[in-house]
Amino acid sequence: MAETTYLEAIRQALFEEMERDESVFILGEDIGAYGGAFKVTDGLLDRFGESRVIDTPISEAGFVGAAAGAAHMGMRPVVEMQFIDFISCAYDMLTNYVATSRYRAMLPCPIVVRGPSGGYVRGGPFHSQNPEAAFLHTPGLKIVYPATASDAKGLLKAAIRDDDPVLFFEHKYLYRRIKEDLPGGDHVVPIGKARVAREGKDLSIITYAATVWKALEAAEQLEKEDGLSVEILDLRSLLPMDDAAIVETVRKTNRVMVVHEDTRTGGVAGEVAARINEQAFEWLDAPILRVTAADVPLPYSPPLEDYVLPQTTDIVTVARKLAAY
Amino acid sequence: MAETTYLEAIRQALFEEMERDESVFILGEDIGAYGGAFKVTDGLLDRFGESRVIDTPISEAGFVGAAAGAAHMGMRPVVEMQFIDFISCAYDMLTNYVATSRYRAMLPCPIVVRGPSGGYVRGGPFHSQNPEAAFLHTPGLKIVYPATASDAKGLLKAAIRDDDPVLFFEHKYLYRRIKEDLPGGDHVVPIGKARVAREGKDLSIITYAATVWKALEAAEQLEKEDGLSVEILDLRSLLPMDDAAIVETVRKTNRVMVVHEDTRTGGVAGEVAARINEQAFEWLDAPILRVTAADVPLPYSPPLEDYVLPQTTDIVTVARKLAAY
Amino acid sequence: MARRAGPGAKGRGPGAVAGTRAAGDRSTPGVARGPRPSARLSRAQQLDLYYWMRLTRSLEERLVNLYRQTKVIGGLFRSLGQEADAVGSAFALERRDVLSPLIRNLGSMLVKGAKPVEIIRQYMAKGDSPTRGRELNIHYGDLDRGFIGQISHLGDMVPVMTGVTLSFKLRGEARVGLVYVGDGATSTGSFHEGLNFAAVQRCPLVVVVENNGYAYSTPLARQTAVTELKDKALAYGIPGVRADGNDVLAVFDVTKEAVDRARRGEGVTLIELMTYRRKGHAEHDNQSYVPAGEIERWEREDDPLDRYLRVLTAELEFDDAMIAAIDARVKDEIDAATDAAEASPMPEPTDALVGIYAEPALIEPLWYRAGVRSAVAAHERAAGWGTFHG
Amino acid sequence: MARRAGPGAKGRGPGAVAGTRAAGDRSTPGVARGPRPSARLSRAQQLDLYYWMRLTRSLEERLVNLYRQTKVIGGLFRSLGQEADAVGSAFALERRDVLSPLIRNLGSMLVKGAKPVEIIRQYMAKGDSPTRGRELNIHYGDLDRGFIGQISHLGDMVPVMTGVTLSFKLRGEARVGLVYVGDGATSTGSFHEGLNFAAVQRCPLVVVVENNGYAYSTPLARQTAVTELKDKALAYGIPGVRADGNDVLAVFDVTKEAVDRARRGEGVTLIELMTYRRKGHAEHDNQSYVPAGEIERWEREDDPLDRYLRVLTAELEFDDAMIAAIDARVKDEIDAATDAAEASPMPEPTDALVGIYAEPALIEPLWYRAGVRSAVAAHERAAGWGTFHG
Numbered sequence A, B: 001m002a003e004t005t006y007l008e009a010i011r012q013a014l015f016e017e018m019e020r021d022e023s024v025f026i027l028g029e030d031i032g033a034y035g036g037a038f039k040v041t042d043g044l045l046d047r048f049g050e051s052r053v054i055d056t057p058i059s060e061a062g063f064v065g066a067a068a069g070a071a072h073m074g075m076r077p078v079v080e081m082q083f084i085d086f087i088s089c090a091y092d093m094l095t096n097y098v099a100t101s102r103y104r105a106m107l108p109c110p111i112v113v114r115g116p117s118g119g120y121v122r123g124g125p126f127h128s129q130n131p132e133a134a135f136l137h138t139p140g141l142k143i144v145y146p147a148t149a150s151d152a153k154g155l156l157k158a159a160i161r162d163d164d165p166v167l168f169f170e171h172k173y174l175y176r177r178i179k180e181d182l183p184g185g186d187h188v189v190p191i192g193k194a195r196v197a198r199e200g201k202d203l204s205i206i207t208y209a210a211t212v213w214k215a216l217e218a219a220e221q222l223e224k225e226d227g228l229s230v231e232i233l234d235l236r237s238l239l240p241m242d243d244a245a246i247v248e249t250v251r252k253t254n255r256v257m258v259v260h261e262d263t264r265t266g267g268v269a270g271e272v273a274a275r276i277n278e279q280a281f282e283w284l285d286a287p288i289l290r291v292t293a294a295d296v297p298l299p300y301s302p303p304l305e306d307y308v309l310p311q312t313t314d315i316v317t318v319a320r321k322l323a324a325y
Numbered sequence C, D: 001m002a003r004r005a006g007p008g009a010k011g012r013g014p015g016a017v018a019g020t021r022a023a024g025d026r027s028t029p030g031v032a033r034g035p036r037p038s039a040r041l042s043r044a045q046q047l048d049l050y051y052w053m054r055l056t057r058s059l060e061e062r063l064v065n066l067y068r069q070t071k072v073i074g075g076l077f078r079s080l081g082q083e084a085d086a087v088g089s090a091f092a093l094e095r096r097d098v099l100s101p102l103i104r105n106l107g108s109m110l111v112k113g114a115k116p117v118e119i120i121r122q123y124m125a126k127g128d129s130p131t132r133g134r135e136l137n138i139h140y141g142d143l144d145r146g147f148i149g150q151i152s153h154l155g156d157m158v159p160v161m162t163g164v165t166l167s168f169k170l171r172g173e174a175r176v177g178l179v180y181v182g183d184g185a186t187s188t189g190s191f192h193e194g195l196n197f198a199a200v201q202r203c204p205l206v207v208v209v210e211n212n213g214y215a216y217s218t219p220l221a222r223q224t225a226v227t228e229l230k231d232k233a234l235a236y237g238i239p240g241v242r243a244d245g246n247d248v249l250a251v252f253d254v255t256k257e258a259v260d261r262a263r264r265g266e267g268v269t270l271i272e273l274m275t276y277r278r279k280g281h282a283e284h285d286n287q288s289y290v291p292a293g294e295i296e297r298w299e300r301e302d303d304p305l306d307r308y309l310r311v312l313t314a315e316l317e318f319d320d321a322m323i324a325a326i327d328a329r330v331k332d333e334i335d336a337a338t339d340a341a342e343a344s345p346m347p348e349p350t351d352a353l354v355g356i357y358a359e360p361a362l363i364e365p366l367w368y369r370a371g372v373r374s375a376v377a378a379h380e381r382a383a384g385w386g387t388f389h390g
């Protein structure tokens, strides 16, 4: 079978789910004739027509709210944010209306909000954001952020079938840079389960999205240069978070680093550190260390962006400290 | 001197700063003739007139943006959210425009956004929120959340004089329930410094806002019933966070509990746990434990609200576990 | 059938608007001409309108009593003087249609099938209230009966109802949605984004702007620089019409025409209903910001129940006994509802953890919460209990 | 002075709008009558208008070259065919006035004092660019020269400029603000909230809606159900006027009248400028969604530089040599700017940590970042380098 990119995997998931279930429809800016800013929805208009592929006005709160209303009535809307940075415009709608709908009103709200996220692409402060931490704090939402083409496809299918609202973050750096043979058949990856991206025994790197690949690079180097055996846990789902998998890797290696591309303060790594503390404190032989972006808006110029974002060498440096602790 | 409530302390700070600096003006819904939903701005219209006390249309993004524009031009706007829950409508404006202004454009944006926050008042899911975690993740903002009348006054004065945007959360449960003699003179409390609310040596409770008072109650009880000496650190400033004070209390007691009223996952406690881990891991004799709200929207009915929010008894229970660890 | 506007007055005074009026030649109202829809109401329906308005008012009066007895938890919101606007508009919908009420649309909800006992339970935060004690006052919905509960964040229901009606359109269902917005809430970005999208998609949506003169304490002139809110329609390429919101038949007429238009696939209509909020924003608000005499004038000259009673008796020739029978029925129903609600239990504390996600439940109880029942029992009642200013 | 509209055509075609036109009798434009403001321009100013338009176009063409050489980092945005709208409107401001440009307002920024070398440095992400490499393309501002840089989130500059002009009003300064909005950005909640607040406060603000037919790939009819964006003004109780955006003198006239009005304290005006985006949303966009022939027709029949050149030579009797001198000056300036920008250094990596807060700096360098310089040096260049689709 031909190898499939991360981007094409997402397109396939949309296509297959729209074929499978006619209540699935998609809406967002420029997703119809144009096929979306990154061409994720390319060809869907031709196949499914204007009533299931809806170009919206520039109004993120408006069309997220509309998706919620349609979802109440039994539809399965998938919303595209042109860049995930614009999800902030729908923050109120997502956190106050969508997330609370089932709890306060017993009204299911099965929508998916997806879009290109993340940096390493010279996008500057408003086309590079990682918004997961802003929503991690919102009970009622689910959050996934796949690192591989296979997970991108399988998790998006799971998200569309999920009876609750799911934020589906896609890393745009990975869109066309990674590919793999996808499993055949109806490939669905359950939300809420982490994935061991690499087995190891000396220390654990807990991460997700693009930095999974940085961690893999670092692990190779550490193996070669230091003889260190590094385990990498790809969280995939951030909400709910797979505590069991986290505890398992901590118990195995006793040394943990949490790596993410997002800024540090208030980021996901803090939550992971707290959970490890509560559930596996006795198994820690060293402090949990965070490798993250520095606490600034992501600057545009390559030397600046490179400096702010976590790099493979940073992971190597910190891993060595951790191993030597 | 007469005792001053938390609410009156805030009013005084506004009044004094508007007297001191004519570039200070306030805007928000119903803050003029009506004096604000909680009467925090009572009397300010009479004293300062319509051009410095501006009733706005219901448009949080609009008037936060307007505050930013005025701040660029040298004004010092103080925005009232009628309830802090509505700050979510200005999330984009605050995180993308206001917070990044100095960094990306070298354009100072000294605004204060303040409003009644928090639960324990039967306000239901949309009149009880604690939004600090949603913004903790945003470099460029400062966040304060006072627990005492004296800090409320002193920190608000500092916030108004600060050259950067400050979110100033006021706990509405405390508005009229606590009072104290305020220091005279130009009472300014520096942003970024925590406060030891009670000295102790057996364990530390790190907290802020209304739960400072729950922690104080618990500490009394623990002292009486268990002979435990509990130290309480009131963070006051969440961004920047006072790492030095946190490390100091950890070194002193070696046992830490983080308490906040906000929900757990993605909350401030995770960040505190991560910082302690990184900076004082060797000093920990027990896991850092979190006492927080359960991860649900805050329900309205008293038995439900009481169940979801952290109570004094919860702190006592966890403190005993921690002491016995 | 003859119908009168309220007694004449100028400016913000009562009866400034006589019947319905189109938005001027720039917008094509597309409102069908011919006999007014209300002319086709049966006599039973004519009485029903009175019943719903009376039930609304009396139920709120009962809630005031319960509030004074501190049995209502939190704020109490009134629609006194606005009953015609809520009842007349909801009455124009069919059973399968969906509406989204605001805090002053108790009447709309009752018409749509909400029960007084549910309302009282909500206000008393009871465990068998429609939201099981999670949400307050009339914030609840029931899709089977065709109403969706609002959240507090004003304007947000407009996009949501755009989506509800978009689904009708996509599935070819001849159903209509109606969403209420206050004069103040027209300033929100959500109102704008939702209405614009609905207009582009020609969703079968009716937007009712209830112009009651104030948003909390803020008068219209500080909310917007337009003088007639129906003109907001011009920014969306949809018809905007204005009607006397205190004339229940006029409200029914203008709404019915918009509903029919939506059902015919002709898209969104914005209706401005002129009314007046005679009570404060909530029960605690002393309305000090209202010019002297204004409230009294509206009460005296433009009460929607009084006006409709005059229509019923003087024009439609219902006799006093028929009216009295309705009043008695309303009282009985509210008494029974009060008794039932008072007897209802408060929620079980642990129910707070149920249902944030679909099954299986994902929220684990807090590990240290063994002794929570006693914690709850012992919890001191806050001094502000029952006086929360929402 | 005589002035011609573009060659006639219908619908979206070129020249659909002849000169300025008021919003219909429902809104009172409040535009002063009498001789057009452009009739008072000096001959030097008449040439200046040409200079700024030519500079805009040529600078963008230079940026295209640099982009093809992969020296521009990220996307490249063009205003080809819209130069008159940007230049003519900014030219109506005084030095102390403040404007907030959009991505297609390079011309406005140049008029307000932005330098070509700054623009090129921005696009090349240089360390001495106005944002020190932090922000991209023309996203920057300078209060001294009177322009404020936008952020990407569309609509957000409207509330910000409401605040800027509110401060003028509060301090009694006779200054005016101007904010640009695309046709697509009128759908945003921020546009609505900001404009409404400005209208209520009668801020000295001019809102220029650049109707170039598309928002990215989305044509106007899918963005809003109104056919004339000037009608959006009717929802805010302010005048809305429409003008031919490709006629630089018409643009100047309509803007100047609105600016004067604002300066007189008469509040906000919304101006719709009809123009056309001849290039894609950004350089990578192949415009496959555009009907065949549309772009070519605009290019042939309604190019703002061609049109103004004809006015300059045929009506105002400037000779070809004067035009050629400007063209030469523009080329020299751009050559010099390019050389200077190319010679500029990239930023120092650690500058990324400076200036998030006022002094003292609060961000500590990441503790493990000792070896970061080499990390940066060794960092592989992403495959998408320079082709980022913004």
Ligand SMILES: Cc1ncc(C[n+]2csc(CCOP(=O)(O)OP(=O)(O)O)c2C)c(N)n1
Pocket (backbone or CB within 6 Å): B029, B058, B059, B060, B082, B083, B086, B089, C102, C104, C152, C153, C154, C181, C182, C183, C184, C185, C186, C188, C210, C212, C214, C215, C216, C277, C281
């Ligand atoms: C986004 C938002 N901001 C502020 C509030 C607080 N608030 C509640 S009701 C109200 C006034 C509403 O006025 P209007 O829309 O005219 O409705 P009315 O109460 O008159 O029916 C305000 C400001 C809110 N609920 N939502």
Ligand SMILES: Cc1ncc(C[n+]2csc(CCOP(=O)(O)OP(=O)(O)O)c2C)c(N)n1
Pocket (backbone or CB within 6 Å): A029, A058, A059, A060, A082, A083, A086, A089, D102, D104, D152, D153, D154, D181, D182, D183, D184, D185, D186, D188, D210, D212, D214, D215, D216, D277, D281
């Ligand atoms: C809030 C928001 N949503 C989406 C985008 C992505 N986006 C960038 S430009 C654009 C189209 C803008 O169209 P218009 O306002 O007409 O301006 P033009 O490019 O035509 O000048 C879109 C959708 C954005 N920048 N901001």
Ligand SMILES: [Mg+2]
Pocket (backbone or CB within 6 Å): C182, C183, C184, C210, C211, C212, C213, C214, C215, C216
């Ligand atoms: Mg109102």
Ligand SMILES: [Mg+2]
Pocket (backbone or CB within 6 Å): D182, D183, D184, D210, D211, D212, D213, D214, D215, D216
């Ligand atoms: Mg456009």
